[in-house]
Structures are given as structure tokens and as C-alpha cells.
Amino acid sequence: MDHATLPIIIFILLFSSFIITMIILTKRGKEVFLRPINGLKVIDDAIGRAAEEDRPIMFNLGFDDLSVNLFCSLAVMGYVVRKAAKLSMPVYVPLAQPLAYAMAEEFWKDGYAAMGKEGMFAVEDCLRYMSSNQSALGAGIAGWIKRDHVGANFMFGTYGFESMMLAEAGQQAGAFQIACTPSFYQVPFFMVSCDYTVFGEEFYAAGAYFNRDPVLTGSLVGQDYSKLVLLLLIVLGSLLLTIFQKHDYLRLLLQW
């Protein structure tokens, strides 16, 4: 592991203080406005459409192993499973990581249990460990989507080149598709193949979006303050470098 440099330590402490302060304030009742995110707003519509057409729902968790990205995806998966359980719909979850399987199984079972539909669908039919190999994963999921004629396809988490295979298979099956990913380089593929694409930091906002928990909403506001500080630093740094470009000490300070 590389070690933190002084600027990194300062930024970590600064950003953490923003996030914790805003969590405390929202817990005390501070009102917070969350900008509507279209890709997340239509999740209910996608589930509803699949139910109307009596087609199953698929929720892909990407390539994430036990990581923060997986927890973000699982939070949304829990919401989707509960909604689907209410409508007695099956949710298929293909998995690429063995360790993610256990977590996903718990969230999946909890979702159905919360709606009193425990045991309605067999776990082994709905949750399948596909492969950690990207090609095999892509081919396996694409086949599953087409065979079972999936009606709503959610793709959350980190993806590699298999993103194109999943999204195009869903497109060809006529599924309502929503992708939400922090993988920047896969965004164009999702954009052209999915009905809605959410990317970047909005991926991390998804959990807060469905659950207006003060902890989640507060941390979102804290993130925004952190970004504001970085934006100011970028603008200020650009200006100072432009004005005082001859001065060596300033260059060193800014590079630091």
C-alpha cells in the first residue's frame, strides 16, 4: 500500500469533516434538496412495465467484489427486489464474484421476506454465479436475458467490455434498461444501448435517492461541499498559475 502524502491527509480530513458535519445537521432536522435523477426515478416504471408484460426482471451487480460499489448496488437491488416481490415478480441476479453471491443472496431473500413472499421463487433459479471471466460472464448473461425474455434489465456497478454484450442483449430482447455505473469508459456503451444511464457520482447517490435517510442525504450534501472546495482550488490555482507563472515557489506549491 502506498502511503498518504501530507496533502492527501489534509484532503481526507477536510472531506470527512464536511460529510460528518452534514450528516449530523441532517439528523438534527436540516432540510435537504435532492436533485431528481431521471434514471433512478424510472426504476418503478421499469418494474411496472415488466410486471404488465409478465416478464422477469434482471439485476446485474457488475464485477464488484466486496467493495463500496457493491454495497451501493445492493442498496438499490434491495429496493428493486422489494418492489418486484410486491408484484410477485422474479428478480434474476447473475453474479461474477463468489463473495458477492453471499451478500446478494441475503439482500434478495430479505427483499422477498419483507413483502411476505418468502419462498415464492427458488434462490438457485434466480441467483446464479456465472463466472469471473468477462467473456464467460457476458456470454452467460446475454444468453440468460434472451432465453428468459427479460422485461427489465438493471445494470449497476463496475463493468468492463462485457457491458456492451449485456446492454445489447437486453436491447435485442426489448427490455427496459437502466444502467448506473462508476466505470467511465463504459458509459458510451450504456448510453447507446440503454433507456437511461446514470454515471459517476450519481451512482453513489442512488442509495440515498430511494431511502431519504438523513445519513445518506447528509453525506451527499457533504460530498457537494467537498466538490465545491475542489472546484474553488482548481479555479484559484489556474488563475494564480496564469498570473504568477514566472514564480517557481508558486509552481511548487500548486504541484504539491
Next chain:
Amino acid sequence: MSKRNILKIIAFVVGLYFFLEYILPEKVGGDFDSYEVNSPVCVEKQGKKLQFYVGSYYKGRGAIGRMVKTDGAWKKDPLPVLQRSLFMKFDQYGLAEPDCAATPEGLTLLYMGQNEKEPVLCFAESKDDGKTFQKRGPAVFSTNGLFKVSENDPNGFLPDRIKTFAAEYANGRWEVFLFTMTYRIFHAAGPDLKHLALDAEPLAGTTLTEKSPNAFDVALEGGAPTLFYIMDREIMKFRKDGSGQWTPLVWKAPHGSGSNDTMYAGGRCDSSDGTLYLGTKQNQKGRPIDSPFETTLCAVKLRDLSDGSPLATEMTFYKKVGAQPKPTYLSYGTEWAGKFLTVVGSFAIFIAMINLMLFHGKKIYQSALNYNAPQGEEKLPGGGAPMRNFLKNAGYSAVFLIFLAVMIVCALKGQTDEARGTGWKTTFDFLFNAIQAPMGSAVFSMITFYMISAAYRSFKVRSLEAGFLMAAAIVCMVGQMPIGELLASLVPESWKLLQLPWLSGKLLSVLNAAAYRAVLIGTLIGSVAISLRIWLGLDNSVYSSVD
């Protein structure tokens, strides 16, 4: 206390440990040279013999130590005199290959600064015989990826990256020779290391083989520079002849010749007495290649080499390489946690395999029990023949179990040390390289067709945004094709906006890069926030399945 709270406390404690390990400053101190020593350089200052060397510690990072010759014996300082900077980028990952020269002001130590982009020639100055050094930063050439061309008075345009260097100071002037990544040697000279004049052409005749030297140095013999470098186990010595060509003078094997287990790890020549100081790595014959080796700093008399007399060697420092020192005191714990995870992971894989075998075995067993039973309303072609039904229900399971068994047997039986990494010498390699890998490639190649169908859909201009996308795509595609270059050549140089390669470059390197960085900043801050919530136990969704 509930299970959830216990888990939260454990997560907090473990997270705190890792966080502290990350932010604690490195423990370099006295064990900076406990792993490996190399690249010695000797200098004489007012009759005092000093030697500087690199001690490699964690991840091969180097810090520079000092030895002083007193009463005929070398005595080393307990702490490094120069180590990596946490605040400046040019030597953030360590220091390597020092060279030292005595100047009227004191001592100047030049070194290669390791960083995330490219090695940078840096220097530091000392007024107290090398006990302490003041870093003076890099000698900037325009290839240094860390610095802009216009910044900090670049020392000219070097058409290649620096691999190593040799420097000498005489008559108020620095003579610097830069050995580049493409095995060329460039010469730069000047009164100040920040203001060197670089020759446009490399030295003619010095490139003998396309290999990097183990050690490289310059000596000013009678005012004219002589280059030394060690290639494999031979010393090469160059001097400019009458025609201006650099010609080799000496081809001799130095200390350690004849042993296949000695490698040279840098070193410099002391021009005051013609002694070449060398770092060597020695490995006993027959020992596994990854076993600990021994590193030494030793000295070789070059004059002895030139007349073919026996080598006079002098050992200055010896180190038997053991375990790498840990960067902080808490690193023992994180290393142990890593090992623990590996062990638990291995068991988890074993259990997972048994679980998979049981799952698929059960499926096959149940399908076999129901071999003749009706399969519901769905009829397969062939009227629901028993074998078809069996294959539909348990076919994949059977294939999985068969191949699992085949791969396990082949892996346990066929894999040998000789066959590893050499192609298809075993059935295991054959199954992997001739079946699994091509199938993976075939699936990967399918993406092309998916891309074409997706591109066709997205390129339909249905809105203003789609129109912009279409235009940008055309500019980027044509700009990177040969026809783009051809079209650009027809446009006057001043009409940059109409030159598609230029426009495509700007789209990618300015607009796209700006958007990418904005997204990246947001993503990283988002991941910091969620990590903090999980660490402090604020995010209950993670623990929702507990209790």
C-alpha cells in the same frame, strides 16, 4: 449487545488500523539499507574519503546513505542522508544511482528521482561533508513528464527519457552525460545544473549493444572526458579519438568474472585514484532464483584492469538480503491481515467448489430420478423424450462436473515446473490455451457486431444533442484515420479548426479529458463518503442482513 453492533465495532477498529497505517509517515530510519545496498559512489573532499550508496527498502525505494573512511576502514552513518520527498513530485517514489562531485561550495550529489511519470535527474547540495543535504530540485529537460516545457528553465530538448547519467565537475563547469532509454548517450554542459546546454546529437559510436549499463560514469582524465560503463560482466571504457568518434579502450571482466551468479547493480568511478566502486548481487549456484541473495559494495582498481594485472578488490559494505523492512510499525498487522485473507480465501474457494459439486450433483441426481417422468406442459421437439428432458434440466450441470474433473486431474498430474509458462507441454496448458482462451477471444470479438448495431442506432440524428454526438464522432473517426491527415494537408496551417486531426486531438485531450476528470472527482469523493459511512457504522444497509 446485538450482533450488528458487534460487527460495527469490529469494522471500525479494523478500519481505524488500516487508516492509521495509511497516514502514518514511513519508518525509514536505520533500516533503510537492511534489504539491499547498491550504486556506490566515492568522492574525496579535503583529503577525506566519502562514499554514498543507495539502500533499498520497501518496494525497492531507495534512500541514500553515507560512509566515511577512517583509519583505512569504512564506517557508515546510521541514518540516511537523503531520502524521498513526500511533498515534491520529482523524487516521491525514491532515489537511485547517486553521483557526487566536490565543488568550491561543498558537495553536490546528483541522483535519479523516481516518481509516477519518468525518472528525473535531481541534485542536492551539502556544506558539511554530506552529513546533511539541501535538495535543489530537478535539472529539467523538456521530456520530463512532470514539468511543462516552458517551466523552470528547461535544459534543452532531450528526444528521449533518461535511464541513467554520469556527471563530473571541473574548472567551474559541469559535464553531464545522459544515457537514455533508447541506449543513446547525450552530452550536456554548463556552469549550473539548472542551466545546461544540451548537444542536439547523441555521442557517435558509444552504442555497442541495446542494453542498459549496470554502472555508468565519466572521468575527466587530463581535461578530456572518458566514459566507463559495465555491460553484463565487461567494463567498457570510451574516449574520443582524433576523428571525434568515441571508441572503446578497455574490454575486461571486473571482479566476479567467471561466476554466473554475480550481477552488478550500479556504481561509479572515483576519478581521483581510478577506483570503480560497484554494487554487486551474488547468488550461490544451485540456489532457487527467488531465494535471498547477498549484496555488497566493493571497489575495483581500473588501472589494474587496463594492464591486465590481477584485480584488486576492496569490500566496503556487505549485506545479506532478508525480509524487506516494513514501511511503518503498523504494516506488520496489515501484512498479517493480507495473509489471513489469502488463507481464508483459499478455504472459501475449496468450500465453494464442494458446494458447486453438490449443487450440480443434486440436480443431475434429481433429473435422473425423474428420467421418465412427464416434464410439465412444455414439450421439447421430439415429444419430450427422456434424454432431451434430462439434458435440458441437467445438461449444463453434467458438462460442468465433467470439465471440473478433467481440469483438476490435468492440473494435478500434468503441470511441472518446466512446462509452466512455456506453451502446451501439458494437457492442462492445452485445455487452457487451445480451448478456453480462443473461446474467450471469440466471445470478445462478438463485441464488434454489438458495437456496430449500437452505433447505427445512436447515430440517428433525432435531436440537437444527437447531432453534436454525430459530428464529434465523425471528427474523431476521420481525424485519426490516414485520410484525415491527407485532408489536413490540403488546409492552410493557419486554419487549425478545419484540420480534423488537430480538432480530434483537442476534442479528446481538452473537452473529453475535462469531463472525465470532473466525473472522476465526483466518483472518488462519492467513494470516500460511502467508505466513511461504512467505517463509522452509519450506513445500516450494509448490516441489514445481520440480526
